[in-house]
Amino acid sequence: MKSLDILDWIFIGLYFLVLFGIAIWVIFQKNNDTKDYFLAGKNIGWFVVGASIFASNIGSEHVVGLAGAGASNKIPMLIYEIHAWIVLLLGWVFLPFYARSGVFTMPEFLEKRFSAKSRWFLSVVSLVAYILTKISVTIYAGGVVVAALLGINFWVGALSTVILTGIYTVLGGMRAVVYTETLQTVVLVIGAAALTFIGINHVGGWSEMKTTLGAEYFNMWRPSTDPDFPWPSLVITSTIVGIWYWCTDQYIVQRALTAKNLKEGRRGTIWGALLKLLPVFLFLVPGMIALTLKVKGELEWDSPDQAFPVLMSNLLPSGLRGLVAAGLLAALMSSLASVFNSCSTLFTVDIYKKIRPQTEEKKLVSIGKFATVIVVILGILWIPIMQNISGVLYEYLQKVQAYIAPPITAVFLLGIFFRRINAPGAYATLIVGSVIGAVRIILELVAVHLEIGSLLHSLATMNFLTFGAWFFLVCVLIAVGVSFATTPQTLERLAGLTFSTLSKKDKLENENSYNWKDIALSVLVLIVVASVMIFFNGK
Incomplete structure (x- = not known):
């Protein structure tokens, strides 16, 4: 690892200067009620919504982990990065139901569709899952990145980024999160794109990289008998996890709910889907470049998760190295800010407000800020345990998600498409x-x-992918079986919450919220996804 020089530090300093300038401006805006604090006043445009969705997804653990997958013969895992088509599902299928119901959180939607018990359960499970997976993993990966880039102690790096991010998230709420994430998206994309282009040129082009690693290394489609990535299980389980993550998880959906209306929200998800196509080229490919250079004896690292920072520090010129370092810090901070705010929203709206429904809006905002502080502290306390993670971080994340996603995906999918699924079945x-x-x-x-x-x-x-596929089937059978064995819900309660109970007014409002441009861009996303699937076939 080469250390950063003065020009690199200037770029990093400029990044932080602009970031906190935006944060301070937002903090002085109105944040007197829950709509302002948790949904940025529901007045955000499509560009910021899409950038926020992308930045929330791309954390430092994502950058580091995906490059690690590219550097360790785990190319099939790129299927999780071409889930842009599932981001489209959020805008075209799920978001109209969420927007129509006027909810702040996903557990709140479950209460409207099923029962208060389902809401309580999902709220608690989501909070625990965020603290034990999203926050802890992001802090762990971020600490590793910051320590490697800046040459400082792991704990100093981890604590500094957590505390700095926590400050502007607590004070500025969702508005601070979405606007700072827009800047972070730009910085991250420019920095990683520069590293990809310079890296491919350095190894002698794509064909040289393919020759060095072998054509089979580029094959994401393994036989159904493959012990690690059997393709049928890979497709099914990655789709289940994708629907849970992109369409039903508070962490992502909250960004779409900040939109000023359904049209802006849907366009935000389409823009987010287009951005989601970038990680394959910005993060996975650098991992493959790093492996190519290692095979040639030009680069060295101990763990695949070190591939991205090592490649960056050795390949990029002064100044540009600082920009990419700022991009990695941006990825860390945007993910942390997103999950901090989502946890705060879940606790305040789904737990505290349910216990004390008469609480004033100003006090709820204060409770939200306090909840964020507690989540920050819990995340820090979990760091020592996360230091014991071994292997490729990205694969670890997908394993955990394969065990969390199936029941939640089953309940939301069946809840919207099948009105006979009732409260006992969901619970x-x-x-x-x-x-x-x-x-x-x-x-x-x-x-x-x-x-x-x-x-x-x-x-x-x-195999965790095979387990995930069978697990989802079991969840569907439980939901259907219990629902048919118990009393169905009334059509009045389900009005507007399932496809079969939409009114003519609901359908007309939905049709008026998009035009041919939205459809054309969505089709473009699908074409690119299919092209990537065909390109990475090992031939």
């Missing part, structure tokens, strides 16, 4: 699904102590 699916997911995680941790060939050992060692 049973969430409860049983969470137990199954937790049991799988525990079994995986103790697999070495289980008798080989036993049922428990088979469950513990089953």
